[in-house]
Amino acid sequence: xxxxxxxxxxxxxxxxxxxxxxxxxxxxxxxxxxxxxxxxxxxxxxxxxxxxxxxxxxxxxxxxxxxxxxxxxxxxxxxxxxxxxxxxxxxxxxxxxxxxxxxxxxxxxxxxxxxxxxxxxxxxxxxxxxxxxxxxxxxxxxxxxxxxxxxxxxxxxxxxxxxxxxxxxxxxxxxxxxxxxxxxxxxxxxxxxxxxxxxxxxxxxxxxxxxxxxxxxxxxxxxxxxxxxxxxxxxxxxxxxxxxxxxxxxxxxxxxxxxxxxxxxxxxxxxxxxxxxxxxxxxxxxxxxxxxx
Amino acid sequence: xxxxxxxxxxxxxxxxxxxxxxxxxxxxxxxxxxxxxxxxxxxxxxxxxxxxxxxxxxxxxxxxxxxxxxxxxxxxxxxxxxxxxxxxxxxxxxxxxxxxxxxxxxxxxxxxxxxxxxxxxxxxxxxxxxxxxxxxxxxxxxxxxxxxxxxxxxxxxxxxxxxxxxxxxxxxxxxxxxxxxxxxxxxxxxxxxxxxxxxxxxxxxxxxxxxxxxxxxxxxxxxxxxxxxxxxxxxxxxxxxxxxxxxxxxxxxxxxxxxxxxxxxxxxxxxxxxxxxxxxxxxxxxxxxxxxxxxxxxxxxxxxxxxxxxxxxxxxxxxxxxxxxxxxxxxxxxxxxxxxxxxxxxxxxxxxxxxxxx
Numbered sequence: 008x009x010x011x012x013x014x015x016x017x018x019x020x021x022x023x024x025x026x027x028x029x030x031x032x033x034x035x036x037x038x039x040x041x042x043x044x045x046x047x048x049x050x051x052x053x054x055x056x057x058x059x060x061x062x063x064x065x066x067x068x069x070x071x072x073x074x075x076x077x078x079x080x081x082x083x084x085x086x087x088x089x090x091x092x093x094x095x096x097x098x099x100x101x102x103x104x105x106x107x108x109x110x111x112x113x114x115x116x117x118x119x120x121x122x123x124x125x126x127x128x129x130x131x132x133x134x135x136x137x138x139x140x141x142x143x144x145x146x147x148x149x150x151x152x153x154x155x156x157x158x159x160x161x162x163x164x165x166x167x168x169x170x171x172x173x174x175x176x177x178x179x180x181x182x183x184x185x186x187x188x189x190x191x192x193x194x195x196x197x198x199x200x201x202x203x204x205x206x207x208x209x210x211x212x213x214x215x216x217x218x219x220x221x222x223x224x225x226x227x228x229x230x231x232x233x234x235x236x237x238x239x240x241x242x243x244x245x246x247x248x249x250x251x252x253x254x255x256x257x258x259x260x261x262x263x264x265x266x267x268x269x270x271x272x273x274x275x276x277x278x279x280x281x282x283x284x285x286x287x288x289x290x291x292x293x294x295x296x297x298x299x300x
Numbered sequence: 301x302x303x304x305x306x307x308x309x310x311x312x313x314x315x316x317x318x319x320x321x322x323x324x325x326x327x328x329x330x331x332x333x334x335x336x337x338x339x340x341x342x343x344x345x346x347x348x349x350x351x352x353x354x355x356x357x358x359x360x361x362x363x364x365x366x367x368x369x370x371x372x373x374x375x376x377x378x379x380x381x382x383x384x385x386x387x388x389x390x391x392x393x394x395x396x397x398x399x400x401x402x403x404x405x406x407x408x409x410x411x412x413x414x415x416x417x418x419x420x421x422x423x424x425x426x427x428x429x430x431x432x433x434x435x436x437x438x439x440x441x442x443x444x445x446x447x448x449x450x451x452x453x454x455x456x457x458x459x460x461x462x463x464x465x466x467x468x469x470x471x472x473x474x475x476x477x478x479x480x481x482x483x484x485x486x487x488x489x490x491x492x493x494x495x496x497x498x499x500x501x502x503x504x505x506x507x508x509x510x511x512x513x514x515x516x517x518x519x520x521x522x523x524x525x526x527x528x529x530x531x532x533x534x535x536x537x538x539x540x541x542x543x544x545x546x547x548x549x550x551x552x553x554x555x556x557x558x559x560x561x562x563x564x565x566x567x568x569x570x571x572x573x574x575x576x577x578x579x580x581x582x583x584x585x586x587x588x589x590x591x592x593x594x595x596x597x598x599x600x601x602x603x604x605x606x607x608x609x610x611x612x613x614x615x616x617x618x619x620x621x622x623x624x625x626x627x628x629x630x631x632x633x634x635x636x637x638x639x640x641x642x643x644x645x646x647x648x649x650x651x652x653x654x655x656x657x658x
Contacts, residue, residue: 020580023449023456030445051576053460054488058572061492062484064371083515115503 009043011065012036012273015056015085016073016218018049025219026052028260029073035266035291041283042069050080056088060116068113068120069273073260075127075159075216077106078167090114091122103167104128104174108276121276126260126268127171127216129275133178138264138293140185140212143244143256150184153254154208158199158215158228161192169195172216185212193227200231203249210245210252218260229255263291305362306352310345319364320389322357324348336390359416360389367418367476373495374480382411404568405487405547406465409479420479422486423470435470441478444471444485459577460487461547461567490548490569497551497570505573507533508555511582518579524586530554532589538562540578541571544617598644598652607631607640 014033019025029047037045048059060068070089072081077099086094091111098109106124113120126132140155141147157179159172169192176190186208191199202211213232215224226238234242234255245252259265267287274280287293309317309324313331317324323334330342335357340347352358368378379385382392382400392400396413403409408425411418427435438447451457451464471482484491496502507530511521524532533554541550541564548571550564564571574582600608610631614620623630630636646653 020458020577021456026449030442034442051580052458053575055576058489058492061496062489079516087513087515 008067009065010067010069010278011044011046011063012042012269012278013046013048013059013063013068013070014073014269015048015059015070015089016050017080018052019219019221020051022219022221025221028219028258028265031261031263032073032266032269035263035287036270036283039280039283039286041270041278041280050084050088056085057090060089060113060118060120063116063118066118068118069123069276069278070120071123071269071272072125073218073269074125075218075260076165076168076171077101077103077125077128078165081106081125086111086122089120089122091120094122099124101128103170108272110276121273121278123272123276126265126272127218128174129268129271130178131268131271132259133175134293135262135264135268136175136214136216136259137179137182137184139214139256139259139262140254141292142262143212143214143254149212151186152208152210153185154187154189154206154211155179155185156189156191156199156202156205156211156213158191158193158213160217160223161195175216193223193231198231199228200233202232202253203251206251208251210254212254212256214256214259217258220258220261224258264288264293266291267293305358305366306349308362308366309352309358310348313348317361319361320357320384322355322361322389336388356393356416357389360393363418363476369477369480373492374477376495376498377480377483377491378411378476381409404483404490405461406463407483407486409483411479418476420474420476421470421472422474422479422482424465424467426467427470432470432472435468438469438471439473439478441471441474441481441485444482448486459546459575461490461569462545463543463547487569493572494569502551502570502572504551504553504570506552506555507536507574510552510574510579514579518583521579521582521586524582524589530558530560532585534560534562536574536578536582536585537564540581541565543567546571594657596652596654598654600644600652604640604644607636611637 014029016026016029026049033045033047036042043065044063046059046063048054048056050056054062072085074080082096090113092114094111099106101124106128108121108123111120111122136157140149157172157176160168162168172190176188179185180188187206189205191197191202191205193199197205202213215228217224229235229238229242232253233248234246234253242255245254267284270280270284270287274284313324313326321336323332325332330344331348332341333343333348333351335355338351340351368375381402382396384392387395393413396411399410399412401408401410403425406425408423408428410421423435447466447469448460449457450466452466457464474482480491493502508525511525514521537550537560540546543565546565547567548565548569549567551570552573553559614623614632620632623633625634627633628636644652650656
């Protein structure tokens, strides 16, 4: 039977680049031929969540949210807008970082939808963060002598927002690859503004756990960290701040290996995509098996 | 290829074929093959093959059952484009030889038949008379996603159906399935909703229902409806859902019983519920409309009052950039506006020197 992959992402009314990582990862997966169709859909762009399923031919759909955290979007907005019958967050039985998948019917189109947890809380996301550190330093062995800062938005409205960041920071710390690993936030303590205070290492890789580059990752965070006074003038990678070399990576979601996490989510929900996962890992530089898991 | 459609016909004949003036059956006394041009009965397979190989009706049947996408909406869209329900095969094939075109929003769509094969092409309807060599050519349907992102000035288009699609490109040679994929990349879900409307089962979600399901930062819009009419929704529709702003035809109303008073536009494809831009606008207006009116007193000459009206019109209609630099006769001319600001604003930017009281 034909099976489709539908990726649900935020998108933007203001920023043209917000959808770019979604398109890129969808294209990578499309090229593997693992699904009969791969469809992008957006909260703020078209096709909207409300109408995406009616543009999909297949009766069986894997729906993967391209979001960082579990919470408002994954538990309320996406199931509601996709009209997933009988959805209940309990179906995921998650503590905030352990969402799995649930199989539901779409009221609108009667398709069978395997609704997956977001990419951001999947274990393989830790690999993407490490890969991002490798990409930005140009060093496949980066780790020794380096600190790694995983940066999240943080918000008092949703405790899961910080959980996802801490989860991956803990997992990467346990691998003993970097001298230090710290989770930092924009809107709560510990704040990314004081990045230098939290590390002893001379070199610090800063990886924001965001899906797309936009206002926060391109303007706020670089200015807050003191990489530049004005984001429009740009900054060097690395930039020296208070005696530390800051290797700022930009949004982790732009890393090509993210396509792998989307596939892993679908695989966990029962999609037969092991060959595609292998292919994508190879193409996007993630062929090395993760260590420390 | 030649063998393919004949083989398919022979294989399908026992089930009976009746499609676009082609009738084929297989009985104990042989095959029957009938089109407006020929009528054979009791023929053997070899004769059937010979007759079928020469018949455009067979190629036509094969296209619609083996080549064209079989999903009902895409299939119907391709039939609509070539006027399949209005013209018989002979008329259609004559027309297709020269190319049959239609518009879909700002897209100019064409299907051409050559050597029995349909080829599809798409360009901006403003580029109909431009030579293909003067346009950037594309062959990957997904390239439409990038083209649709920006207008001719490089501005971002958050609404795919805004009438600001950039010009200067062409998809000159697409297969049937590539063609519908390309149209869907330019105008997502329009084929699906158009088809539902054709079939009489378009699901429309009206303003009230759409607003009622909003949560989070958009939940506030619910407070805008206080059971005292729907004038505010008329204003939203007039602001956002006019042909000048969106090429979809608004089918949603205030609620099931209450139609809005403003026109829904004249687009080919229906809009079945308030979109995310409308909801984002409504959130802002909900907050602004929650303010109490104040009385401000300052003096304007009659021409100054008219000039402010001109400025609002020019901005609302997107015409501010079209006013010539030295055209002092236009109220929204930049120098005229700067003069008004110099004269009427105090150092804090207050119109008429009157403070904004909250």
